[in-house]
Amino acid sequence: MATGRTHRPATRSRGIPEATVARLPLYLRALTALSERSVPTVSSEELAAAAGVNSAKLRKDFSYLGSYGTRGVGYDVEYLVYQISRELGLTQDWPVVIVGIGNLGAALANYGGFASRGFRVAALIDADPSMAGKPVAGIPVQHTDDLEAIIEENGVSIGVIATPAGAAQQVCDRLVAAGVTSILNFAPTVLSVPDGVDVRKVDLSIELQILAFHEQRKAGEEAPGEGGADTTPPAAPPAAAVRRRGEESEPGPDGDVPAVMPA
């Protein structure tokens, strides 16, 4: 899961738990779909199923927002859509800049989900001079040199970083210095930011690694109890400083940090 970091999570948020905030967009999406089909009301059970959570959790989540349902009936779809949108701050316009227009940046620029939910791609920025002026998703790419001016002129407070890992921190620093206070980071790097700035990251390879972990466990399912001998560390005593490389050949620890993001 992409997760944010730094900053005081809840407590600040008028009491709404972080875990709940993270699910509101999910409910909103499900509700929007219902709204399109002109469904007037939904029960917590139905909505929960559509959002992929259980109903008790959903009701508890909604209880933090207020009592927006009707006992014996359910929730009014339109009304709930509005309430959640407002709670998430989506009833206002959020100009966003995307820095790093490679494949990923282009994908983000084209992603309909942005434009349709209070987010407006105010500008696309890239360090490659040859890209300047070239339109991506109908928006001309601007050069990094103008980053500060773009941020100011558009009153941007949310920035998306889709640059290679090596450029991320630098871009981040400039964004923050220019006034951006929320950053969505796609580069595989830990960004350090001053207090008051929120960073959330989306990391493609991390998600895969988590899947691999579970996948690995499925493979060794059968063995009940202490069956296999492959469960514990190889005969590798954590003795002090010894480049111990347990058995197995294992493909060398090549690469390292996912070097680069498409750019």
Added chain:
Amino acid sequence: MATGRTHRPATRSRGIPEATVARLPLYLRALTALSERSVPTVSSEELAAAAGVNSAKLRKDFSYLGSYGTRGVGYDVEYLVYQISRELGLTQDWPVVIVGIGNLGAALANYGGFASRGFRVAALIDADPSMAGKPVAGIPVQHTDDLEAIIEENGVSIGVIATPAGAAQQVCDRLVAAGVTSILNFAPTVLSVPDGVDVRKVDLSIELQILAFHEQRKAGEEAPGEGGADTTPPAAPPAAAVRRRGEESEPGPDGDVPAVMPA
């Protein structure tokens, strides 16, 4: 995060908490960077800083893996890299297929982080016949018709869905039927899968919405972004709606009900 856990993958995880598993890739990345710089050992404090977590949490996380450190000294970088890699199942090769080769799919195919960590892009699949044969990231795109055959031939157990929302469930069903048991979903849809199949999702717009929520709170006094006027009253407060927590003083929201979720 972007993350979303569906289901209960845990319980099978030999006692390692999900939250810990989710951080292991983070530690691994930081350790790999240290390894490249030939740093022999690190303290929990240093490594924690590099990974963006606090040291107590890191030590607790590592304690679930075993006692791999040396009191008074720290952790042997190489050894820890190996242990975590093994724990995550990265010492083996995981063939992966990416379905849906649009901008996002292409970005994923080009993403260095995949190839460098035990993941191998075994095939790229797209429904558009005109893309067939066309190479992306050096790999020829294959047509959806051959999906099942490709999965089987390559022994693929992890699939990445980067298709439009409308096609996601269908693709998912086929992947699962063909033997895939772990899915990374980039489409903005809740996938339903049978027990035993893990799904993780990465949702670009959800992350932005979470940021907007916090951003909105920061704007305690100043007007954010456009500083748009908040006027237009919400849709009719349906039935009985009791504004519980929502104090009246709450800044009157504006805008109307957000429209639609694109594909």
Added chain:
DNA sequence: TCGTGTGAATAAATTCACAGCA
């Protein structure tokens, strides 16, 4: 009657703080 709203009970995750070993 039906389904929300919510206290109470559980479970999970985080943080504290310090004993103990290199």
Added chain:
DNA sequence: TGCTGTGAATTTATTCACACGA
């Protein structure tokens, strides 16, 4: 002496289960 490893305390999240209102 310095830093790990970990019980205990604390905080956060989830689930239960049922009273209550439409």
